[in-house]
Amino acid sequence: MSKIVRVSLFLMVALSLVLAACGAPAEEAPATEAVVATEAATEVPAATATEDPMAMYAPDAVEGDIITAGSSTVFPVSERMAELFQQEGFTGNVTVDSIGTGAGFERFCVAGESDISNASRAIKDNEKEACATIGREPVEFRVGTDALAVVVSAENDFVTDLTKEQLALIFSGEVTTWDQVDPSFPAEAIQVYSPGADSGTFDYFVEAILGPHFPNAEGKADNAKGEEALLAVAGAQFSEDDNVLVQGVEGSPYAIGYFGYAYFSENSGALKAVNIEGVEPNQENVDAGEYPLARPLFIYSDAKIMQEKPQVAAFIYFYLINLDDNIVDVGYFPAPTADIESALAAWEAAVGQ
Numbered sequence: 001m002s003k004i005v006r007v008s009l010f011l012m013v014a015l016s017l018v019l020a021a022c023g024a025p026a027e028e029a030p031a032t033e034a035v036v037a038t039e040a041a042t043e044v045p046a047a048t049a050t051e052d053p054m055a056m057y058a059p060d061a062v063e064g065d066i067i068t069a070g071s072s073t074v075f076p077v078s079e080r081m082a083e084l085f086q087q088e089g090f091t092g093n094v095t096v097d098s099i100g101t102g103a104g105f106e107r108f109c110v111a112g113e114s115d116i117s118n119a120s121r122a123i124k125d126n127e128k129e130a131c132a133t134i135g136r137e138p139v140e141f142r143v144g145t146d147a148l149a150v151v152v153s154a155e156n157d158f159v160t161d162l163t164k165e166q167l168a169l170i171f172s173g174e175v176t177t178w179d180q181v182d183p184s185f186p187a188e189a190i191q192v193y194s195p196g197a198d199s200g201t202f203d204y205f206v207e208a209i210l211g212p213h214f215p216n217a218e219g220k221a222d223n224a225k226g227e228e229a230l231l232a233v234a235g236a237q238f239s240e241d242d243n244v245l246v247q248g249v250e251g252s253p254y255a256i257g258y259f260g261y262a263y264f265s266e267n268s269g270a271l272k273a274v275n276i277e278g279v280e281p282n283q284e285n286v287d288a289g290e291y292p293l294a295r296p297l298f299i300y301s302d303a304k305i306m307q308e309k310p311q312v313a314a315f316i317y318f319y320l321i322n323l324d325d326n327i328v329d330v331g332y333f334p335a336p337t338a339d340i341e342s343a344l345a346a347w348e349a350a351v352g353q
Helices: 003-021 031-042 075-087 101-111 125-133 164-171 200-213 223-231 242-250 261-266 283-287 303-308 310-321 337-351
Strands: 066-070 094-098 116-119 138-147 149-153 191-195 237-239 255-259 271-273 294-302
Touching (some): 066 075, 066 101, 066 310, 075 310, 125 138, 138 261, 138 310, 149 242, 149 261, 164 191, 164 200, 191 200, 200 255, 237 242, 242 261, 294 303, 294 310, 303 310, 303 337
Parallel strands (some): 066 094, 066 116, 191 255
Antiparallel strands (some): 116 294, 149 271
16 A cells, blocks of 8 residues: 555544544445455555564674684584684674584583584484583584595505505504515505594594404404504504694605595695595595495584574584585585485474474
8 A cells, every 4th residue: 555545544634533533424434445444454464574584693793702623524514514603793702613523522512512513424323411410411413524534645556546444454453564565565664643532533443443353252243442552552543633633744755644535635736535435535435325434414503502502503504505516625525415405494393483
């Protein structure tokens, strides 16, 4: 209804009231005008009808600080998203601490000091129980896929492919020189580099490679024994900082290590990725499910945190909708579309959308 029509109706009603006050008979308003007047009274302003319900979660619409901590593997993704979030107008601080998946869950579920926990493995039952103790219920968001890279120095001219069994022999310390792995390799001591025991990458490697190498009485993987063997390897170097591992491996042609694919991608000039069971770690093989050491990557938060701290909810939403444009650049592989859709649905449920 136009502004002119609304003004005319107002004047007509006012005039009739004046005439009634003067004793003149009031002329009954046509029914059609009554309908129009009713419509005018219930008209919804255009701004309300078109308002974006997600505007409140825009980077420049929220304030306060955000604390994330955990996996060194997820760290490059979260760091990228934090930078972009601030570039889009967020004025608060986003802390991204690389302390390992296990330590991240401890900070989130035990100390209750972080808003988001970065993880290169799914949360364990005992970690969920610890969260429940402090009134937190973890909400899982799948953010990508990592092809764990087994690497040697670019100067290594003899290792191109290893089997899972050969990896188990090396990282359990059952072989100590390269010629024991393959007679064609040099009789040089193997220098082992591994993430520390607080790392989700360490956990995954134990489960995928070492646990199956030590079957228990029931023939099932004994991950505890595999972990014990790895930690006992003579001369092995352990670090929660993957950059330390990169520097160690690239410094010797007889070194070998493993970490997230992003760290290999970033240092591919100094390192060489080893094929596993004849399969190269690349997008095609990961998507086909053929690379033996591919694993999901996650971030976790809590619905109460997201509702009480809109900046955390906004950051997670921004994170999820911008993955496709950044995950490959960082050095990882996209998660299946269905998993990202499930993550967005979990976000909506958490914030009550």
